[in-house]
Amino acid sequence: MDFCKTFIFYYIKPFKKENFFMLCIIALGSLTLTAWGISSSYALTSLANHDVKKFYMWILIMIVSLIIWSLQIHLDSWYYTKVVQKMNTQIRIDIAEHLGNIEYQDFHQKSSGEYTSWMTNDINMINDYGYATLQMIITQIFTITFSSIALFSFHFSLNIAVFFFAIIMIITPKFFSKSMNRKINEVSNANEKFTNYSNDIFDKYDLYYSTNNEKILVEKFEKESLKLANKKISLATLTGYMYGTNNFVSLISQVAILLVAALLFFKNIAPIGTITAAQYFSATIFTSLMGISSNYVELKTTQPIFEKFFKSKRRVNNKEELLTISQGIEFSNVSFKYDDEVVLDNVNLKFEPGKKYALVGPSGSGKSTILKLLMGFINDYDGAITVDGKDVKTFSKDSWVNKFTYLEQKSPIIVGTLLENIDISNTNNQIDIANLMDRVGLSEWTIDKDVSSYIINENILSGGQKQKIAYARSLIRDTEIILFDEGTSALDRESASIIEEDILNSNKTVIIISHHLTDDIKSRLDTIYYL
Incomplete structure (x- = not known):
């Protein structure tokens, strides 16, 4: 099994029923927000047409959509955590099984602190940059799909404009991909070193105590914590640059779509509600596209972590069995x-x-x-x-x-x-x-x-x-x-x-x-x- 290429889906597959239900929960959330956006647009059109009955009908639909969305958020949070913890347990089992089947000397090339970091810090990074990111990508795909259908219901030209600017948004994050991979690796390695160093410091507590040097504990932890902090700040800085650039492109694109919607209204091609629909759904689409582009880069950064887990060569297990020792x-x-x-x-x-x-x-x-x-x-x-x-x-x-x-x-x-x-x-x-x-x-x-x-x-x-x-x-x-x-x-x-x-x-x-x-x-x- 090539863990490096299929790691996320390798661990999703054994829990396909749970993940399919998670998919349905995500789809429900995107669908309710789309329903809210459409209702808001038609409510404005009804208001402009002085159609009070339809106006209140669309307001009611908006309220129902928001109630369902609120319940979906609660269900999503609980069930997502439940499924991810199952997959985390399976990852830890696989790591332990792999380490139990490598050569003794290969195992001891790393300290127990580094392996502890694998089971804790690295699993947390996989959750943050892997599963949470994948959940966001899926949410964004549903959101883009439903929002595009909603825009098409107003006028197809809105979809053409969205498609043009979408290409620009997809290309932008690729300029950050290599740098993000490097920074994620640096943070992972820094976590390992910090955990290893922490274990070593605590192991030597008796030495510091017996020589009245407890203050060294503080000094050493401060020094090592700053090293780890600098790596995380460096990653956060690059992530900020990436999101800032994507947000700028997204906002420019939304303004352009708003101009297209206004033009359609001025020429009596579409109702006034199209303007709010264009503003809401274009923002949703471009924000989601920006998220997909950035999140895909983040998702790939977990690959080196999995490569590290399963890098050591496994023992050859098809050797001869030793039944008894007769000569010595x-x-x-x-x-x-x-x-x-x-x-x-x-x-x-x-x-x-x-x-x-x-x-x-x-x-x-x-x-x-x-x-x-x-x-x-x-x-x-x-x-x-x-x-x-x-x-x-x-x-x-x-x-x-x-x-x-x-x-x-x-x-x-x-x-x-x-x-x-x-x-x-x-x-x-x-x-x-x-x-x-x-x-x-x-x-x-x-x-x-x-x-x-x-x-x-x-x-x-x-x-x-x-x-x-x-x-x-x-x-x-x-x-x-x-x-x-x-x-x-x-x-x-x-x-x-x-x-x-x-x-x-x-x-x-x-x-x-x-x-x-x-x-x-x-x-x-x-x-x-x-x-």
Whole structure:
């Protein structure tokens, strides 16, 4: 699917019934305003002819039209928001699905703040310059159509004059198209940077607090906010120039149509009501044409935003499934550089099923990098990593990752219930939660808390509690291989020993990184690799 070319209609199509009803609501609004304009013109003609009965009839029609129009505005606002929110949700789902299917390294080329900006700021821009603009364009098309029919009912020459000036109005906004695209892109990028910078500032709050530098928060936000403001002001300035130019052309065109209507009246070709009709409907048509021209330019500016969402290449998912590991995993002359700094240099390792290993070495020797290579977080390495003699890159990501549990020092916690954090895939509803919590040292939580409704987040948990939850999560997944990167570093020695003992007593392949390898642990390892 080419999102870049069909993005708006791609998201309208799944909700075609809702959008068709929205179309009917828009048409009703344009129709009532047209009825009001025609009634106003004929009311003036009736007044000039001293036809009191018809005058009051047309006034009544005007009042009814305005009542219907007022009700239509309320319905339009409510239903439009309802439909747009459905489409927004679908966009967010598609973004999340796409990000979940790109390479790990591609995902981490951007920060979480930038992705948050996609889901918030950019969606808002799509609403403002995409859906709202498209709604205005459709409204304007209906308005032009009904107004043209109304003018034709008075005299066809009015339509000819309108057509001539319409061409001029359509051409005018094209001079602003490229500049508008550039400015919209600049605002989108500025929003990303501001969100990213904001996250970074708040993440460093403890640093500012502990050094009595809270005022830096204000200074930094002021500086970054001004940068964002300048980009938005620049966009607003260009938008103002575009609308100002279009308004000038529109007003000149309306004056010309008014002169044509006056000429028709002076020659007794059309009634006096034609003058008000020409004034009202020409203003409506030219304003709508001006809107279509400008709004079409705005509509196209959302295209780069969608291009950004789906720019990263998706993973190839038609790879071979890895069913089991019988011989083991082998590193053959594996090398890896990070920013031109050598992290691994021709490393050779072998991990056999069911055996226990430790990676030992100073900081920066590549221990954690080896685990990331095993997890598939890093793919741009030299050398070969094979499983049972076959290159790991031939296997699908899902079947490969399902072989591993990765217990790291900083254990991630999602905002959700305790049960959702433990059974993260929601694959095992029959787990013995009491036994599981006792096994990881969190039995006290099952006494007075319902794990299926107790909400947790990173801010209310200690580092040790997070690591215990991560280990409980690994027990449910029950994978063949456990990668243990300082996974008990935040626990007291007794609690850490219980978990480490549990892991080493299993029949799983275990690869440990630890700065505190006790003699007991060393004696139970099959191989210690020194890096």
